[in-house]
Amino acid sequence: MEDHKAAVSDILQVTVDHDLFFKPKKCTFHAPSMDYLGVILEKGVTRMDPVKIAGIDKWEVLKNVTEVVTPRLALSCDVQ
Secondary structure (H helix, E strand, O other): OHHHHHHHHHHHHHHHHOOOOOOHHHOOOOOOEEEEOOEEEEOOEEEEOHHHHHHHHOOOOOOOHHHHHHHHHHHHHHOO
């Protein structure tokens, strides 16, 4: 945790030196994990947010090339 505090302190000092600012409501310090763009970051572990991948688990398995190509052709044919 001391390494983490030192790193945060260094980053904050750089922001002060360059007149950069943070929105406090968007900041999280000393948290065991955080969600960043649908990826959960933890100490030594990076994993996808289960909520984000829940829909992918329900996708049908495509069995042939036609099932892959047909939706794309349908979209290109609708444009006139």
